[in-house]
Amino acid sequence: xxxxxxxxxxxxxxTLAETRTCLESLPGSVDDDLSxxxxxxxxxxxxGSAEMLADWPGVHLxxxxxxxxxxxxxxxxxxxxxxxxxxxxxxxIQFRPGALSVLARxxxxxxxxxxxxxxxxxxxxxxxxxxxxxxSFPSALAAATALRWLPGFRQALDSYLMRGADFxxxxxxxxxxASCLLLRRQDLDPDDVxxxxxxxxxxxxxxxxxxxxxxxxxxxxxxxxxxxTMGASTKLLGRRARSQHHLGGLVRYLxxxxxxxxxxxxxxxxxxxxxxxxxxxxRHELTVPEAIAxxxxxxxxxxxxxxxxxVVMLSGVGWSSGSHRQHALAQELxxxxxxxxxxxxTHKPGWxxxxxxxxxxxxxxxxxxxLPFGRHLPAVNRVNRAVTAAALCRWLDQAPARRLLWLDDxxxxxxxxxxxxxxxxxxxVDLDWTFTRRxxxxxxxxxxxEVVAKADLVLASSPAxxxxxxxxxxxPVVVPNACDPDLFTPVGEVxxxxxxxxxxxxxxxxxxxxxxxxxxLVATVARRHPRWTFHLVGPATPAGRAPLAGLPNVHLTGPxxxxxxxxxxxxxxxxxxxxxxxxxxxxxxxKKLYEYLAAGKPVVATALPALTAMEGLLxxxxxxxxxxxxxxxxxxxxxxxxxxxARRQAAKENSWSVRGRQVRALLATLEDV
Numbered sequence: 001x002x003x004x005x006x007x008x009x010x011x012x013x014x015t016l017a018e019t020r021t022c023l024e025s026l027p028g029s030v031d032d033d034l035s036x037x038x039x040x041x042x043x044x045x046x047x048g049s050a051e052m053l054a055d056w057p058g059v060h061l062x063x064x065x066x067x068x069x070x071x072x073x074x075x076x077x078x079x080x081x082x083x084x085x086x087x088x089x090x091x092x093i094q095f096r097p098g099a100l101s102v103l104a105r106x107x108x109x110x111x112x113x114x115x116x117x118x119x120x121x122x123x124x125x126x127x128x129x130x131x132x133x134x135x136s137f138p139s140a141l142a143a144a145t146a147l148r149w150l151p152g153f154r155q156a157l158d159s160y161l162m163r164g165a166d167f168x169x170x171x172x173x174x175x176x177x178a179s180c181l182l183l184r185r186q187d188l189d190p191d192d193v194x195x196x197x198x199x200x201x202x203x204x205x206x207x208x209x210x211x212x213x214x215x216x217x218x219x220x221x222x223x224x225x226x227x228x229t230m231g232a233s234t235k236l237l238g239r240r241a242r243s244q245h246h247l248g249g250l251v252r253y254l255x256x257x258x259x260x261x262x263x264x265x266x267x268x269x270x271x272x273x274x275x276x277x278x279x280x281x282x283r284h285e286l287t288v289p290e291a292i293a294x295x296x297x298x299x300x301x302x303x304x305x306x307x308x309x310x311v312v313m314l315s316g317v318g319w320s321s322g323s324h325r326q327h328a329l330a331q332e333l334x335x336x337x338x339x340x341x342x343x344x345x346t347h348k349p350g351w352x353x354x355x356x357x358x359x360x361x362x363x364x365x366x367x368x369x370x371l372p373f374g375r376h377l378p379a380v381n382r383v384n385r386a387v388t389a390a391a392l393c394r395w396l397d398q399a400p401a402r403r404l405l406w407l408d409d410x411x412x413x414x415x416x417x418x419x420x421x422x423x424x425x426x427x428x429v430d431l432d433w434t435f436t437r438r439x440x441x442x443x444x445x446x447x448x449x450e451v452v453a454k455a456d457l458v459l460a461s462s463p464a465x466x467x468x469x470x471x472x473x474x475x476p477v478v479v480p481n482a483c484d485p486d487l488f489t490p491v492g493e494v495x496x497x498x499x500x501x502x503x504x505x506x507x508x509x510x511x512x513x514x515x516x517x518x519x520x521l522v523a524t525v526a527r528r529h530p531r532w533t534f535h536l537v538g539p540a541t542p543a544g545r546a547p548l549a550g551l552p553n554v555h556l557t558g559p560x561x562x563x564x565x566x567x568x569x570x571x572x573x574x575x576x577x578x579x580x581x582x583x584x585x586x587x588x589x590x591k592k593l594y595e596y597l598a599a600g601k602p603v604v605a606t607a608l609p610a611l612t613a614m615e616g617l618l619x620x621x622x623x624x625x626x627x628x629x630x631x632x633x634x635x636x637x638x639x640x641x642x643x644x645x646a647r648r649q650a651a652k653e654n655s656w657s658v659r660g661r662q663v664r665a666l667l668a669t670l671e672d673v
Contacts (some may be wrong), residue, residue: 089179
């Protein structure tokens with residue numbers, strides 16, 4: 001097999017458009033007498049770059065699952081290269097006609113040159129100054145600290161950056177950019193090109209220094225011209241991560257090239273400089289731990305380059321409960337978005353933020369809550385939320401991207417505006433103030449008013465809920481509760497304990513309390529029909545279960561794991577929603593309704609305002625007599641194939657995947673603003 005003259009080592013990392021433009025411009029940069037191969041290494045891109053490279057004719061792709069760094073990726077490609085010349089190539093390069101052939105001819109005509117770089121142009125056509133001398137110790141100090149403003153250091157920096165140099169003629173350059181650098185293979189180490197101890201920055205500087213130490217020169221020629229976007233990949237790091245990688249990389253470079261006492265002096269001055277920047281410029285600069293890590297030469301983990309928008313969900317329920325609207329929507333949004341699900345504060349004080357991945361695109365955070373009783377004391381809540389916001393910002397800054405703040409916890413309103421979010425979404429799941437004692441309701445109602453006022457988009461879990469909300473800037477959008485029809489299927493495991501008993505079996509899943517559950521209604525019907533067995537599945541308060549005491553056909557199972565609920569529903573003949581009418585929460589649109597329907601079960605419910613439009617699909621009742629009559633009708637049609645199919649179809653039309661599409665479309669309108 002004939003080896004190509006040039007091996008092009010192309011590193012790709014989340015630059016789909018730039019990589020495509022680069023490859024499209026490559027054929028025009030080559031004359032007929034130059035043969036080449038393209039070896040591309042994709043460093044775990046998430047934007048489709050790897051898929052595009054895999055389909056590109058003539059490209060040999062090495063696909064990494066994670067970001068291994070620029071140096072390691074170059075070395076991976078080099079191990080597969082066969083050319084006499086090695087072209088280091090960034091993906092944000094666009095060749096002008098004949099450029100690569102000009103570089104190859106230059107090396108043929110100049111055997112004393114170890115490598116050659118082109119003339120770089122900015123996208124607007126101006127010359128891009130991308131050539132430097134090797135850094136001296138004074139120029140390194142000037143580049144990294146405020147010492148650059150002192151005359152001697154300013155001169156060292158100007159010399160290092162070759163400010164004012166004329167690049168209209170070919171000339172040796174100590175350190176040309178490796179964005180497009182053609183190297184003579186015989187001058188390179190046979191095993192690798194770049195030092196992987198310098199994963200992103202300064203690896204090309206160390207390469208140039210090593211060539212210079214061997215008496216080999218690097219050149220630039222203005223006869224080869226290309227356009228360089230510059231920083232298409234590194235801008236994905238974000239300002240602070242980029243700063244830490246750059247400073248940490250410079251420290252590592254100095255350790256390899258300078259005496260220890262100079263490195264120690266550099267570290268001390270650089271740390272003082274970064275601490276001063278933090279004080280003067282605020283949170284966009286490196287934090288104290290980040291600055292200390294950087295001056296130690298710790299660049300931190302390599303970023304994954306995921307630029308998807310963050311949806312930061314401050315929830316009123318913890319992730320561990322796992323079966324609520326908040327959890328379903330978080331998982332639906334994961335994919336198009338990255339979701340940071342933040343548990344509500346606990347009564348136990350704590351200063352630590354912990355974050356764990358709980359799904360492919362969902363992370364669960366336990367936020368710091370330094371003071372107890374925030375749910376009851378407004379001043380304490382404000383302090384806790386400020387601490388939470390600061391901790392979340394620090395974590396999110398490590399994975400920079402646009403942010404949307406999603407709140408369903410009314411008391412989290414104080415976080416709005418503190419996360420640099422693009423917009424605020426308030427999901428009105430319930431009226432939180434109805435869940436607390438009377439003396440604490442004013443505190444929660446103020447939170448509700450504040451969060452609605454700050455929201456750019458208000459969602460409502462029930463069509464009966466918007467009328468009970470404070471006035472919003474935009475009309476609330478109803479996104480009702482839903483179900484997972486693949487979990488609540490008609491066919492599947494059946495609860496054996498229920499199946500062994502004589503029926504008919506009537507089922508309710510949810511809390512047995514005095515806020516929503518109408519125990520007196522159930523007790524009345526149970527007394528009239530002792531042959532009906534009522535299975536009440538869920539936590540029960542003493543007051544909630546009191547009216548049911550002594551009824552042999554009413555069984556309270558207590559709370560059960562959510563994954564066991566489908567088997568219980570399948571074992572029953574009719575499912576119930578016996579909620580109070582005219583109370584604090586008769587606005588609800590119960591999630592359990594669609595779970596019942598998904599299992600194909602007939603449903604009897606009190607005539608909640610949110611359910612009146614569904615009459616015909618379920619049986620609605622205004623009193624005990626109508627509830628009793630509804631159960632009798634439901635038992636008669638329980639197994640009708642057409643009725644089961646209609647219920648199942650209604651559940652599919654009200655699945656969480658359907659709600660997810662609706663919510664994603666709404667969030668897209670916020671991102672376009």
